[in-house]
Amino acid sequence: MKIDVTINGRERSFDVPPNTLLLNLLRERLDLTGSKYGCGIGECGACTLLLDGEPVLGCMTLAVDCDGRTVETIEGLGDGDGLHPIQEAYLEEGAVQCGFCTPGFIMTTKALLEEEPNPSEAEIREYLKGNVCRCTGYVNIVAAVQSAAGKMR
Ligand code: FES
Ligand code: FES
Structure with a gap:
């Protein structure tokens, strides 16, 4: 399925299988490895990121459900020179x-x-x-x- 997602302020397009997890899309396709894969079953919060400003678990969120939406990860904080x-x-x-x-x-x-x-x-x-x-x-x-x-x- 084709999806368009704004990730840390940048618009991106992907072609993903419908069962792709948002966490895996970020970590494996974009090398955004700040969001961690801890338990993988929604129990630990290590994969928490923001979807349209709301905290969600990347391991429990399908990438296809992010179509047309905005994702912010830890890599989106700070400005490269300074910390948030x-x-x-x-x-x-x-x-x-x-x-x-x-x-x-x-x-x-x-x-x-x-x-x-x-x-x-x-x-x-x-x-x-x-x-x-x-x-x-x-x-x-x-x-x-x-x-x-x-x-x-
Ligand atoms: S990896 Fe533990 S809640 Fe997502
Ligand atoms: S699990 Fe090590 S700092 Fe929180």
Whole structure:
């Protein structure tokens, strides 16, 4: 099937089998490997990216359902020379260890802060509950989201 998708601001066209996952399209056809393949069954959040600004799981989204829509991945943040304020905050707060979960957390954080620029700790924990981190622990991640919110207000 032919699809047209705007990915990180650039319009792209693809011919894909109907069962192609968005995550695989990004990673295998475009070398956009920032979105991680963790569990592959919608449980870990490592593949989280934004579809028309809403967080979705790349491993649970068909590429054909993205026709005519806009996708943003971790590669779309920052400008090549500088980091996005959310990326800065994650580094400053020590919210990254192995980093495997981090792109998903950062994309979810971006969606949260666009919806709610000043979230409470409870709101942060609720919004991020679909993202799993095996090593950093959530205290530093919550602090990073609070710091990013301050930078972006
Ligand atoms: S890889 Fe998609 S939720 Fe785990
Ligand atoms: S930093 Fe390693 S899984 Fe989160």
